[in-house]
Amino acid sequence: MCEWIVIIILGIIEGITEFLPISSTAHLLIFENWLPRQTDLFNIVIQSGAVLAVLPLFPERLRQFVFQWREKATQDYGLKIILAVFITGLGGLLLDKAGFKLPERLWPVAWAMLIGGIGFLVIERWLSGRNPQGPVTWSIAVIVGIGQLIAAVFPGTSRSGATILLMLMLGLSRPAATEFSFLVGIPTMLAAGGLKIFQALRHPAAGGASEQWDMVLLGFIASAAVSFIAVKWLLSYIQTHTFVVFGWYRIALGGVLFFVLFTHR
Numbered sequence: 001m002c003e004w005i006v007i008i009i010l011g012i013i014e015g016i017t018e019f020l021p022i023s024s025t026a027h028l029l030i031f032e033n034w035l036p037r038q039t040d041l042f043n044i045v046i047q048s049g050a051v052l053a054v055l056p057l058f059p060e061r062l063r064q065f066v067f068q069w070r071e072k073a074t075q076d077y078g079l080k081i082i083l084a085v086f087i088t089g090l091g092g093l094l095l096d097k098a099g100f101k102l103p104e105r106l107w108p109v110a111w112a113m114l115i116g117g118i119g120f121l122v123i124e125r126w127l128s129g130r131n132p133q134g135p136v137t138w139s140i141a142v143i144v145g146i147g148q149l150i151a152a153v154f155p156g157t158s159r160s161g162a163t164i165l166l167m168l169m170l171g172l173s174r175p176a177a178t179e180f181s182f183l184v185g186i187p188t189m190l191a192a193g194g195l196k197i198f199q200a201l202r203h204p205a206a207g208g209a210s211e212q213w214d215m216v217l218l219g220f221i222a223s224a225a226v227s228f229i230a231v232k233w234l235l236s237y238i239q240t241h242t243f244v245v246f247g248w249y250r251i252a253l254g255g256v257l258f259f260v261l262f263t264h265r
Contacts, residue, residue: 004218006035011046011219015226018050019182020234021120021161021246022253025102026109029155030257033106041196042216048193049220050227051186057231061183080141084184087145089191092152102155110257112156117250120161123168124242134171136180143170144184159185161250164243174238182231 013031017024028043055062068074144163151159160181167177200211 001035003036003215007038007215007219008222009035010038010042011049011222012226014043014046014219015050015053015223015228016230018047018223018227019054019160019185019231021116021158021164021243022249023109023113023116023151023156023158023161024050025151026113026156026158029104029106029109038219039211041200041211042219044189044193044196045216046219046223047189049222049224051189051193053224053228054182054231055186057228057235058179058183061179077136080136080138081180081184081187083138083141084145084148085187085191087142088148088152088184088188091145091149092192095149095153100153102152104155106257106261108154109156110254110261112154112158112254113250113257114254116157116161116165117247117252117254119165120243120247120250123165124244124247127168127242132168132171132173133176134173136167136172136176137170140167140170140172140180143167144181148184148188159188161246168243174243175235178235178238 010028010031013027014024017027024047032038064071064074065078069078143166147163147166148159151157151162160178163181163184164174164177167180168174172180
């Protein structure tokens, strides 16, 4: 298969799965069992493309940060985003210093997909008949930061899936939980992408010199374009639907992975 076709496929997979609560890391790991494996830098950069693409989908919140930043409510919301990002960043640096490497086997992915899917079904069943409308609190900001770390350690957990589930349990509405999860994810992933690019350029021998930057750019563009469409659809979908469909999808994919793993032992 032509390399550029592989890159576009991976960009599409990343764009679809980065913000949907089904784990982009899991899907990239799954498809890389059949497609040529890419570098960590490539995966981080296309994630950044997917993240950047969602910015135009929150025009009201962006206007609020730019033109109403003096208002207490705006500052309060922004500081909660910063707190969640700080917790995630600090935890990520500690994991990096400890030499943590993301497991690349499919067993933990299968378990995470199954458990996460069951979690969505259980939480949505518990929320049935309720109308959560609570605000984003400081406690929620802390929990979101921790949730992102959990997703970083266990492939298949899904950063957005873990944080949205936790916020639903703590009383946020689906749209509010989804928005906060996405807004926290933007600086988190951009910081991770920026750090990886800086390290690659600073230490070419570690991988930056051999990186095919034209392919990285192609993956970035493909991921960004598809992510914009996927997130625009999701933001509309959750206005009138629950996350149950994603729960069943995760359970089904987890079941398929277990079947494949057991039959190829």
